[in-house]
Amino acid sequence: MVTMTHPQGDEFALCRATIISLLRDNEDWLMRRILDYAHRQDYTQYTSTMMCAWQASIAGLSEALIKGAQEQTRSSIEFTPNQDFIHDALAHFAVEEAILHRKRGIKPGMFLSLLKYYRQAYTDLVDERCADSPHIKTLRHFVLKRFDLLEIALVTEWNSTPMDKVVDELSTTNRKLTNEKNFYLTAFESLGTPAFLLDHELEVTDANQAAVSLLTGMNARAGEVYYDAAAITGHDQDFVSENVILNRPVTELMPELTDFIGKRCDTEAQKSGDVSMTIRDEDYDFFFDQHPLQDISGQFAGSIMFLKDISDRKAVERRLKAIADKDPLTGAGNRRALESVIKSELSRAHRHDEPLSVAILDIDWFKSVNDNYGHLMGDRVLIDIAKLCKDLIRPYDTFARIGGEEFALLLPKTSVPEAERLAERLRQRVAEHTTQAGENRVQVTISIGVALLAKGAKTLEEMIESADRALYCAKLDGRNRVVTFEQLRSNKPA
Ligand SMILES: Nc1nc2c(ncn2[C@@H]2O[C@H](COP(=O)(O)OP(=O)(O)OP(=O)(O)O)[C@@H](O)[C@H]2O)c(=O)[nH]1
Incomplete structure:
Protein backbone atom coordinates (compact mmCIF):
# COMPACT_ATOMS: atom_id res chain seq x y z
CA MET A 1 0.00 0.00 0.00
CA PRO A 162 9.27 46.75 4.90
CA MET A 163 6.96 49.28 3.28
CA ASP A 164 9.69 51.86 2.67
CA LYS A 165 11.67 49.28 0.71
CA VAL A 166 8.61 48.53 -1.41
CA VAL A 167 8.13 52.27 -2.01
CA ASP A 168 11.82 52.63 -2.87
CA GLU A 169 11.63 49.79 -5.35
CA LEU A 170 8.52 51.22 -6.96
CA SER A 171 9.88 54.73 -7.22
CA THR A 172 13.12 53.42 -8.75
CA THR A 173 11.06 51.53 -11.31
CA ASN A 174 8.91 54.58 -11.92
CA ARG A 175 11.99 56.72 -12.48
CA LYS A 176 13.37 54.17 -14.91
CA LEU A 177 10.11 54.07 -16.84
CA THR A 178 9.88 57.87 -16.94
CA ASN A 179 13.45 58.11 -18.22
CA GLU A 180 12.68 55.53 -20.83
CA LYS A 181 9.52 57.38 -21.91
CA ASN A 182 11.44 60.65 -22.06
CA PHE A 183 14.12 59.03 -24.17
CA TYR A 184 11.58 57.88 -26.76
CA LEU A 185 9.85 61.25 -26.60
CA THR A 186 13.17 62.97 -27.24
CA ALA A 187 13.84 60.69 -30.19
CA PHE A 188 10.40 61.44 -31.65
CA GLU A 189 10.73 65.16 -31.07
CA SER A 190 14.25 65.33 -32.45
CA LEU A 191 13.42 63.76 -35.78
CA GLY A 192 14.09 66.31 -38.49
CA THR A 193 11.22 64.86 -40.48
CA PRO A 194 7.70 65.99 -39.53
CA ALA A 195 6.03 63.03 -37.83
CA PHE A 196 2.39 62.60 -36.75
CA LEU A 197 0.79 59.95 -34.60
CA LEU A 198 -2.75 59.27 -35.78
CA ASP A 199 -5.66 57.36 -34.33
CA HIS A 200 -8.15 55.17 -36.25
CA GLU A 201 -10.05 58.23 -37.45
CA LEU A 202 -6.80 59.80 -38.62
CA GLU A 203 -6.95 62.39 -35.85
CA VAL A 204 -3.57 63.68 -34.74
CA THR A 205 -2.78 62.37 -31.27
CA ASP A 206 0.75 63.74 -31.32
CA ALA A 207 2.99 65.72 -33.63
CA ASN A 208 6.72 66.29 -33.26
CA GLN A 209 8.55 69.59 -33.33
CA ALA A 210 9.23 69.45 -37.07
CA ALA A 211 5.54 68.81 -37.75
CA VAL A 212 4.43 71.70 -35.52
CA SER A 213 6.89 74.09 -37.15
CA LEU A 214 5.77 72.99 -40.60
CA LEU A 215 2.08 73.55 -39.93
CA THR A 216 2.26 76.60 -37.67
CA GLY A 217 5.56 78.19 -38.65
CA MET A 218 6.57 78.20 -35.01
CA ASN A 219 9.60 76.62 -33.44
CA ALA A 220 7.88 74.53 -30.82
CA ARG A 221 9.87 73.20 -27.91
CA ALA A 222 10.28 69.49 -27.51
CA GLY A 223 7.32 68.00 -25.69
CA GLU A 224 5.52 71.33 -25.36
CA VAL A 225 2.60 69.97 -27.28
CA TYR A 226 1.91 67.53 -24.44
CA TYR A 227 1.10 70.03 -21.82
CA ASP A 228 -1.90 72.14 -21.17
CA ALA A 229 -1.67 75.78 -22.26
CA ALA A 230 -2.64 77.20 -18.91
CA ALA A 231 -0.18 75.00 -17.08
CA ILE A 232 2.93 76.08 -18.93
CA THR A 233 4.46 79.40 -18.26
CA GLY A 234 4.15 82.31 -20.59
CA HIS A 235 3.60 80.38 -23.80
CA ASP A 236 -0.16 80.41 -23.94
CA GLN A 237 -0.23 82.38 -27.14
CA ASP A 238 2.24 80.14 -28.93
CA PHE A 239 0.79 77.04 -27.50
CA VAL A 240 -2.72 77.73 -28.69
CA SER A 241 -1.54 77.78 -32.26
CA GLU A 242 0.33 74.50 -31.76
CA ASN A 243 -2.69 73.01 -30.21
CA VAL A 244 -4.73 73.53 -33.36
CA ILE A 245 -2.94 70.43 -34.62
CA LEU A 246 -3.99 67.97 -31.96
CA ASN A 247 -7.24 66.01 -32.14
CA ARG A 248 -7.95 67.18 -35.67
CA PRO A 249 -8.07 64.87 -38.65
CA VAL A 250 -4.80 65.08 -40.52
CA THR A 251 -6.77 65.34 -43.76
CA GLU A 252 -8.35 68.53 -42.45
CA LEU A 253 -4.92 69.99 -41.68
CA MET A 254 -3.57 68.85 -45.04
CA PRO A 255 -6.50 68.22 -47.41
CA GLU A 256 -4.12 67.17 -50.21
CA LEU A 257 -3.55 63.93 -48.29
CA THR A 258 -7.18 62.84 -48.53
CA ASP A 259 -6.83 61.09 -51.87
CA PHE A 260 -3.89 59.13 -50.58
CA ILE A 261 -4.89 58.01 -47.13
CA GLY A 262 -8.69 58.07 -47.18
CA LYS A 263 -10.91 58.75 -44.19
CA ARG A 264 -9.84 56.04 -41.79
CA CYS A 265 -6.71 54.08 -41.13
CA ASP A 266 -7.10 50.34 -41.43
CA THR A 267 -4.88 47.78 -39.82
CA GLU A 268 -3.33 46.37 -42.94
CA ALA A 269 -2.05 48.94 -45.30
CA GLN A 270 1.15 50.87 -45.22
CA LYS A 271 0.68 53.83 -47.53
CA SER A 272 3.24 56.00 -49.18
CA GLY A 273 3.66 58.29 -52.16
CA ASP A 274 4.59 61.74 -53.39
CA VAL A 275 2.19 64.57 -52.69
CA SER A 276 2.32 68.27 -53.51
CA MET A 277 0.87 70.62 -50.89
CA THR A 278 0.44 74.25 -50.12
CA ILE A 279 1.06 75.01 -46.46
CA ARG A 280 0.86 78.57 -45.17
CA ASP A 281 1.02 79.86 -48.77
CA GLU A 282 4.17 77.90 -49.55
CA ASP A 283 4.34 75.07 -52.04
CA TYR A 284 5.91 71.82 -50.94
CA ASP A 285 6.51 68.39 -52.32
CA PHE A 286 6.53 65.61 -49.76
CA PHE A 287 7.11 61.91 -49.72
CA PHE A 288 4.57 60.71 -47.16
CA ASP A 289 4.91 57.39 -45.45
CA GLN A 290 2.16 56.10 -43.19
CA HIS A 291 2.71 52.93 -41.16
CA PRO A 292 0.14 51.13 -39.03
CA LEU A 293 1.24 50.81 -35.40
CA GLN A 294 0.81 47.59 -33.47
CA ASP A 295 1.16 47.26 -29.74
CA ILE A 296 3.16 44.39 -28.26
CA SER A 297 0.18 42.07 -28.36
CA GLY A 298 -0.30 42.71 -32.07
CA GLN A 299 -3.31 44.98 -31.60
CA PHE A 300 -3.75 47.86 -34.05
CA ALA A 301 -2.92 51.13 -32.31
CA GLY A 302 -3.26 53.87 -34.93
CA SER A 303 -0.53 54.91 -37.30
CA ILE A 304 2.57 57.02 -37.62
CA MET A 305 2.98 59.28 -40.61
CA PHE A 306 6.18 60.94 -41.80
CA LEU A 307 6.33 63.80 -44.30
CA LYS A 308 9.72 63.99 -45.92
CA ASP A 309 10.27 67.29 -47.69
CA ILE A 310 11.43 66.48 -51.21
CA SER A 311 10.68 69.92 -52.68
CA ASP A 312 14.29 70.50 -53.77
CA ARG A 313 14.57 67.14 -55.50
CA LYS A 314 11.19 67.63 -57.20
CA ALA A 315 12.19 71.11 -58.38
CA VAL A 316 15.35 69.66 -59.95
CA GLU A 317 13.28 66.87 -61.53
CA ARG A 318 10.84 69.39 -62.94
CA ARG A 319 13.66 71.50 -64.32
CA LEU A 320 15.26 68.47 -65.93
CA LYS A 321 11.94 67.36 -67.38
CA ALA A 322 11.30 70.84 -68.72
CA ILE A 323 14.73 70.83 -70.33
CA ALA A 324 14.18 67.33 -71.72
CA ASP A 325 10.79 68.35 -73.11
CA LYS A 326 11.88 71.63 -74.65
CA ASP A 327 13.44 72.65 -77.92
CA PRO A 328 16.44 74.68 -76.76
CA LEU A 329 16.36 77.14 -79.70
CA THR A 330 12.73 78.25 -79.64
CA GLY A 331 11.58 77.22 -76.16
CA ALA A 332 8.70 75.33 -77.76
CA GLY A 333 7.95 71.77 -76.66
CA ASN A 334 9.71 69.01 -78.59
CA ARG A 335 8.32 65.81 -80.20
CA ARG A 336 8.66 63.93 -76.90
CA ALA A 337 6.57 66.53 -75.05
CA LEU A 338 3.95 66.53 -77.79
CA GLU A 339 3.70 62.73 -77.73
CA SER A 340 3.16 62.61 -73.99
CA VAL A 341 0.51 65.36 -74.04
CA ILE A 342 -1.26 64.02 -77.10
CA LYS A 343 -2.12 60.70 -75.43
CA SER A 344 -3.75 62.25 -72.38
CA GLU A 345 -5.53 64.89 -74.47
CA LEU A 346 -6.91 62.22 -76.80
CA SER A 347 -8.41 60.21 -73.96
CA ARG A 348 -9.77 63.39 -72.35
CA ALA A 349 -11.41 64.47 -75.62
CA HIS A 350 -12.88 61.00 -75.97
CA ARG A 351 -14.20 60.99 -72.38
CA HIS A 352 -15.82 64.41 -72.71
CA ASP A 353 -16.79 63.93 -76.34
CA GLU A 354 -14.94 67.09 -77.32
CA PRO A 355 -13.16 67.87 -80.59
CA LEU A 356 -9.35 67.84 -80.60
CA SER A 357 -7.66 69.54 -83.55
CA VAL A 358 -4.11 69.73 -84.71
CA ALA A 359 -2.41 72.28 -86.95
CA ILE A 360 0.97 71.60 -88.58
CA LEU A 361 2.81 74.62 -89.84
CA ASP A 362 5.91 74.82 -91.96
CA ILE A 363 7.96 77.87 -93.00
CA ASP A 364 7.89 78.49 -96.72
CA TRP A 365 11.17 78.53 -98.64
CA PHE A 366 13.09 78.46 -95.41
CA LYS A 367 16.14 77.02 -97.07
CA SER A 368 16.52 80.24 -99.04
CA VAL A 369 16.54 82.27 -95.79
CA ASN A 370 19.48 80.24 -94.58
CA ASP A 371 21.15 80.38 -97.96
CA ASN A 372 20.70 84.13 -98.46
CA TYR A 373 21.07 85.48 -94.93
CA GLY A 374 22.93 82.76 -93.06
CA HIS A 375 21.99 80.27 -90.39
CA LEU A 376 21.81 82.88 -87.65
CA MET A 377 19.06 84.72 -89.46
CA GLY A 378 17.32 81.35 -89.98
CA ASP A 379 17.48 80.75 -86.23
CA ARG A 380 16.06 84.22 -85.51
CA VAL A 381 13.15 83.52 -87.84
CA LEU A 382 12.44 80.25 -86.04
CA ILE A 383 12.53 82.05 -82.68
CA ASP A 384 10.21 84.82 -83.90
CA ILE A 385 7.66 82.41 -85.35
CA ALA A 386 7.68 80.38 -82.15
CA LYS A 387 6.96 83.57 -80.20
CA LEU A 388 4.11 84.58 -82.49
CA CYS A 389 2.59 81.12 -82.01
CA LYS A 390 2.98 81.20 -78.22
CA ASP A 391 1.36 84.64 -78.05
CA LEU A 392 -1.66 83.42 -79.94
CA ILE A 393 -2.50 80.11 -78.28
CA ARG A 394 -4.48 79.47 -75.10
CA PRO A 395 -2.87 78.14 -71.91
CA TYR A 396 -4.22 74.64 -72.48
CA ASP A 397 -3.00 74.42 -76.10
CA THR A 398 0.29 72.70 -76.79
CA PHE A 399 2.91 74.08 -79.11
CA ALA A 400 5.85 71.95 -80.25
CA ARG A 401 8.65 72.00 -82.77
CA ILE A 402 8.45 68.66 -84.54
CA GLY A 403 10.99 69.20 -87.33
CA GLY A 404 13.62 71.69 -88.54
CA GLU A 405 11.13 74.37 -89.63
CA GLU A 406 7.96 72.51 -88.80
CA PHE A 407 5.77 73.14 -85.74
CA ALA A 408 2.60 71.52 -84.39
CA LEU A 409 -0.26 73.09 -82.46
CA LEU A 410 -2.47 70.75 -80.45
CA LEU A 411 -5.80 72.44 -79.78
CA PRO A 412 -8.15 70.78 -77.26
CA LYS A 413 -11.90 71.60 -77.31
CA THR A 414 -11.43 73.05 -80.80
CA SER A 415 -13.37 72.12 -83.92
CA VAL A 416 -11.70 72.21 -87.32
CA PRO A 417 -13.36 75.53 -88.35
CA GLU A 418 -12.18 77.09 -85.07
CA ALA A 419 -8.68 75.70 -85.61
CA GLU A 420 -8.73 76.98 -89.15
CA ARG A 421 -9.57 80.50 -87.92
CA LEU A 422 -6.74 80.42 -85.42
CA ALA A 423 -4.33 79.11 -88.09
CA GLU A 424 -5.39 81.89 -90.43
CA ARG A 425 -4.72 84.53 -87.77
CA LEU A 426 -1.30 83.05 -87.18
CA ARG A 427 -0.54 82.91 -90.92
CA GLN A 428 -1.38 86.63 -91.21
CA ARG A 429 0.70 87.64 -88.20
CA VAL A 430 3.72 85.76 -89.55
CA ALA A 431 3.29 87.30 -92.98
CA GLU A 432 3.17 90.79 -91.46
CA HIS A 433 6.16 90.21 -89.21
CA THR A 434 9.70 91.21 -90.03
CA THR A 435 12.69 89.50 -88.49
CA GLN A 436 15.82 91.49 -87.99
CA ALA A 437 19.34 90.20 -87.50
CA GLY A 438 22.04 92.88 -87.62
CA GLU A 439 21.59 94.87 -90.80
CA ASN A 440 19.35 92.28 -92.39
CA ARG A 441 15.58 92.14 -92.34
CA VAL A 442 13.52 89.31 -93.63
CA GLN A 443 9.87 88.44 -93.98
CA VAL A 444 8.67 84.85 -94.32
CA THR A 445 5.33 83.12 -94.75
CA ILE A 446 4.04 79.86 -93.41
CA SER A 447 1.76 77.12 -94.71
CA ILE A 448 -0.59 75.32 -92.34
CA GLY A 449 -2.48 72.05 -92.51
CA VAL A 450 -5.39 71.56 -90.08
CA ALA A 451 -7.28 68.38 -89.15
CA LEU A 452 -8.97 66.55 -86.31
CA LEU A 453 -6.59 64.26 -84.50
CA ALA A 454 -7.02 60.66 -85.67
CA LYS A 455 -8.48 58.64 -82.79
CA GLY A 456 -7.44 55.07 -83.53
CA ALA A 457 -3.89 56.02 -84.49
CA LYS A 458 -0.97 54.64 -82.52
CA THR A 459 2.07 56.73 -83.47
CA LEU A 460 2.44 60.49 -83.61
CA GLU A 461 2.90 60.25 -87.39
CA GLU A 462 -0.40 58.41 -87.77
CA MET A 463 -2.17 60.90 -85.53
CA ILE A 464 -1.06 63.94 -87.48
CA GLU A 465 -1.13 62.31 -90.90
CA SER A 466 -4.31 64.12 -92.00
CA ALA A 467 -2.95 67.52 -90.98
CA ASP A 468 0.31 66.69 -92.74
CA ARG A 469 -1.54 65.88 -95.93
CA ALA A 470 -3.43 69.16 -95.70
CA LEU A 471 -0.10 70.96 -95.20
CA TYR A 472 1.32 69.24 -98.26
CA CYS A 473 -1.64 70.55 -100.27
CA ALA A 474 -1.12 74.05 -98.90
CA LYS A 475 2.45 73.92 -100.15
CA LEU A 476 1.36 72.58 -103.53
CA ASP A 477 -1.34 75.24 -103.80
CA GLY A 478 1.27 77.97 -103.63
CA ARG A 479 2.18 78.22 -99.90
CA ASN A 480 1.25 81.01 -97.46
CA ARG A 481 -2.13 79.45 -96.87
CA VAL A 482 -4.23 77.27 -94.51
CA VAL A 483 -5.77 74.04 -95.75
CA THR A 484 -7.99 71.72 -93.74
CA PHE A 485 -8.17 67.99 -94.22
CA GLU A 486 -11.95 68.34 -94.58
CA GLN A 487 -11.42 70.59 -97.60
CA LEU A 488 -9.26 67.88 -99.18
CA ARG A 489 -11.96 65.27 -98.59
CA SER A 490 -14.69 67.37 -100.09
CA ASN A 491 -12.32 68.25 -102.91
CA LYS A 492 -12.96 71.85 -102.24
CA PRO A 493 -10.13 73.99 -103.52
CA ALA A 494 -8.28 75.83 -100.76
N1 LIG B 1 18.70 78.14 -89.33
C1 LIG B 1 18.21 76.93 -89.15
N2 LIG B 1 17.82 76.22 -90.22
C2 LIG B 1 17.29 75.00 -90.03
C3 LIG B 1 17.13 74.45 -88.75
N3 LIG B 1 16.57 73.21 -88.89
C4 LIG B 1 16.40 73.01 -90.23
N4 LIG B 1 16.81 74.09 -90.93
C5 LIG B 1 16.82 74.29 -92.33
O1 LIG B 1 15.48 74.34 -92.84
C6 LIG B 1 15.57 74.14 -94.24
C7 LIG B 1 14.38 73.35 -94.68
O2 LIG B 1 14.42 73.34 -96.09
P1 LIG B 1 13.43 72.51 -96.97
O3 LIG B 1 13.01 71.26 -96.22
O4 LIG B 1 14.08 72.33 -98.29
O5 LIG B 1 12.17 73.37 -97.12
P2 LIG B 1 11.95 74.86 -97.49
O6 LIG B 1 13.12 75.53 -98.01
O7 LIG B 1 11.35 75.54 -96.26
O8 LIG B 1 10.86 74.76 -98.55
P3 LIG B 1 9.33 74.38 -98.43
O9 LIG B 1 9.10 73.78 -97.08
O10 LIG B 1 9.05 73.47 -99.51
O11 LIG B 1 8.57 75.68 -98.54
C8 LIG B 1 16.92 73.46 -94.49
O12 LIG B 1 17.76 74.34 -95.16
C9 LIG B 1 17.48 73.20 -93.12
O13 LIG B 1 18.87 73.27 -93.04
C10 LIG B 1 17.57 75.21 -87.63
O14 LIG B 1 17.48 74.83 -86.48
N5 LIG B 1 18.10 76.46 -87.90
Missing part, protein backbone atom coordinates in the same frame (compact mmCIF):
# COMPACT_ATOMS: atom_id res chain seq x y z
CA VAL A 2 1.42 3.38 -1.07
CA THR A 3 0.99 6.27 1.35
CA MET A 4 0.41 9.72 0.03
CA THR A 5 2.81 11.60 2.22
CA HIS A 6 5.65 9.15 2.53
CA PRO A 7 6.13 7.19 -0.67
CA GLN A 8 8.47 4.22 -0.50
CA GLY A 9 12.04 4.73 -1.69
CA ASP A 10 11.56 3.19 -5.14
CA GLU A 11 8.25 4.89 -5.75
CA PHE A 12 9.65 8.25 -4.68
CA ALA A 13 12.60 7.98 -7.03
CA LEU A 14 10.31 6.90 -9.86
CA CYS A 15 7.87 9.77 -9.28
CA ARG A 16 10.70 12.28 -9.08
CA ALA A 17 12.11 11.04 -12.39
CA THR A 18 8.64 11.13 -13.98
CA ILE A 19 8.03 14.70 -12.86
CA ILE A 20 11.41 15.84 -14.08
CA SER A 21 10.92 14.37 -17.56
CA LEU A 22 7.34 15.69 -17.77
CA LEU A 23 8.52 19.21 -17.01
CA ARG A 24 11.41 18.99 -19.45
CA ASP A 25 9.28 17.77 -22.34
CA ASN A 26 6.16 19.93 -22.02
CA GLU A 27 7.16 23.53 -21.75
CA ASP A 28 5.06 24.60 -24.76
CA TRP A 29 2.08 22.62 -23.57
CA LEU A 30 2.30 24.29 -20.15
CA MET A 31 2.56 27.72 -21.71
CA ARG A 32 -0.53 27.20 -23.83
CA ARG A 33 -2.51 25.86 -20.89
CA ILE A 34 -1.51 28.66 -18.51
CA LEU A 35 -2.17 31.34 -21.11
CA ASP A 36 -5.50 29.77 -21.85
CA TYR A 37 -6.52 30.02 -18.18
CA ALA A 38 -5.10 33.53 -17.89
CA HIS A 39 -6.95 34.67 -21.00
CA ARG A 40 -10.22 33.21 -19.81
CA GLN A 41 -9.99 35.21 -16.62
CA ASP A 42 -8.75 38.37 -18.34
CA TYR A 43 -5.44 38.32 -16.53
CA THR A 44 -3.53 39.08 -19.68
CA GLN A 45 -4.81 42.63 -19.73
CA TYR A 46 -2.97 43.28 -16.47
CA THR A 47 0.04 41.13 -17.01
CA SER A 48 2.55 41.04 -19.81
CA THR A 49 1.20 40.41 -23.26
CA MET A 50 4.57 39.38 -24.58
CA MET A 51 4.93 35.70 -25.29
CA CYS A 52 8.61 35.78 -24.46
CA ALA A 53 7.81 37.05 -20.93
CA TRP A 54 5.43 34.14 -20.33
CA GLN A 55 7.91 31.72 -21.80
CA ALA A 56 10.68 33.00 -19.54
CA SER A 57 8.45 32.79 -16.49
CA ILE A 58 7.31 29.23 -17.23
CA ALA A 59 10.82 28.10 -18.16
CA GLY A 60 12.12 29.58 -14.91
CA LEU A 61 9.41 27.91 -12.86
CA SER A 62 9.90 24.50 -14.49
CA GLU A 63 13.64 24.75 -14.01
CA ALA A 64 13.18 25.60 -10.34
CA LEU A 65 10.73 22.73 -9.92
CA ILE A 66 13.19 20.34 -11.55
CA LYS A 67 16.09 21.56 -9.45
CA GLY A 68 13.98 21.42 -6.30
CA ALA A 69 12.86 17.89 -7.18
CA GLN A 70 16.44 16.79 -7.75
CA GLU A 71 17.46 18.07 -4.35
CA GLN A 72 14.45 16.65 -2.61
CA THR A 73 14.52 13.63 -0.34
CA ARG A 74 11.62 11.37 0.45
CA SER A 75 11.17 12.85 3.86
CA SER A 76 11.31 16.49 2.70
CA ILE A 77 8.06 16.46 0.74
CA GLU A 78 6.20 17.75 3.78
CA PHE A 79 7.25 21.00 5.41
CA THR A 80 8.62 21.39 8.91
CA PRO A 81 8.15 24.36 11.25
CA ASN A 82 11.76 25.41 10.79
CA GLN A 83 11.93 24.88 7.07
CA ASP A 84 14.89 26.57 5.42
CA PHE A 85 13.30 28.06 2.33
CA ILE A 86 16.37 29.92 1.21
CA HIS A 87 18.26 26.80 0.25
CA ASP A 88 15.42 25.32 -1.76
CA ALA A 89 15.70 26.12 -5.48
CA LEU A 90 11.96 26.57 -5.83
CA ALA A 91 11.73 28.86 -2.82
CA HIS A 92 14.60 30.86 -4.20
CA PHE A 93 12.79 31.26 -7.52
CA ALA A 94 9.63 32.31 -5.67
CA VAL A 95 11.47 35.01 -3.77
CA GLU A 96 13.00 36.39 -6.96
CA GLU A 97 9.61 36.39 -8.68
CA ALA A 98 8.08 38.17 -5.68
CA ILE A 99 10.69 40.93 -5.90
CA LEU A 100 10.32 41.24 -9.66
CA HIS A 101 6.54 41.46 -9.64
CA ARG A 102 6.46 43.80 -6.70
CA LYS A 103 8.77 46.15 -8.60
CA ARG A 104 6.33 46.14 -11.47
CA GLY A 105 3.63 47.27 -9.10
CA ILE A 106 1.70 43.99 -9.12
CA LYS A 107 -0.14 43.28 -5.88
CA PRO A 108 0.42 39.95 -4.08
CA GLY A 109 -3.28 39.03 -4.27
CA MET A 110 -3.28 39.37 -8.00
CA PHE A 111 -0.06 37.45 -8.41
CA LEU A 112 -1.25 34.60 -6.18
CA SER A 113 -4.53 34.40 -8.11
CA LEU A 114 -2.59 34.08 -11.31
CA LEU A 115 -0.33 31.48 -9.73
CA LYS A 116 -3.46 29.40 -9.16
CA TYR A 117 -3.53 28.84 -12.93
CA TYR A 118 0.08 27.80 -12.96
CA ARG A 119 -0.69 25.27 -10.27
CA GLN A 120 -3.74 24.09 -12.20
CA ALA A 121 -1.82 23.75 -15.46
CA TYR A 122 1.01 21.73 -13.85
CA THR A 123 -1.44 19.36 -12.16
CA ASP A 124 -3.38 19.11 -15.46
CA LEU A 125 -0.15 17.99 -17.04
CA VAL A 126 0.29 15.20 -14.52
CA ASP A 127 -3.39 14.21 -14.73
CA GLU A 128 -3.44 14.07 -18.50
CA ARG A 129 -0.06 12.48 -19.13
CA CYS A 130 -0.01 10.02 -16.21
CA ALA A 131 -3.71 9.13 -16.00
CA ASP A 132 -2.93 5.40 -16.14
CA SER A 133 0.03 5.46 -13.80
CA PRO A 134 -0.41 3.54 -10.53
CA HIS A 135 1.47 6.43 -8.94
CA ILE A 136 -0.88 9.18 -10.09
CA LYS A 137 -1.80 10.24 -6.57
CA THR A 138 1.79 10.50 -5.48
CA LEU A 139 2.68 12.43 -8.60
CA ARG A 140 -0.13 14.91 -8.01
CA HIS A 141 0.78 15.19 -4.36
CA PHE A 142 4.36 15.89 -5.36
CA VAL A 143 3.34 18.78 -7.63
CA LEU A 144 0.82 20.25 -5.20
CA LYS A 145 3.30 20.24 -2.35
CA ARG A 146 5.87 21.98 -4.54
CA PHE A 147 3.34 24.72 -5.37
CA ASP A 148 2.47 25.05 -1.68
CA LEU A 149 6.13 25.64 -1.03
CA LEU A 150 6.31 28.17 -3.83
CA GLU A 151 3.37 30.14 -2.46
CA ILE A 152 4.59 30.09 1.12
CA ALA A 153 8.02 31.33 0.07
CA LEU A 154 6.51 34.01 -2.11
CA VAL A 155 4.12 35.34 0.50
CA THR A 156 6.81 35.24 3.17
CA GLU A 157 9.13 37.33 1.06
CA TRP A 158 6.39 39.74 0.06
CA ASN A 159 5.17 40.31 3.58
CA SER A 160 8.55 40.51 5.20
CA THR A 161 9.59 43.44 3.07
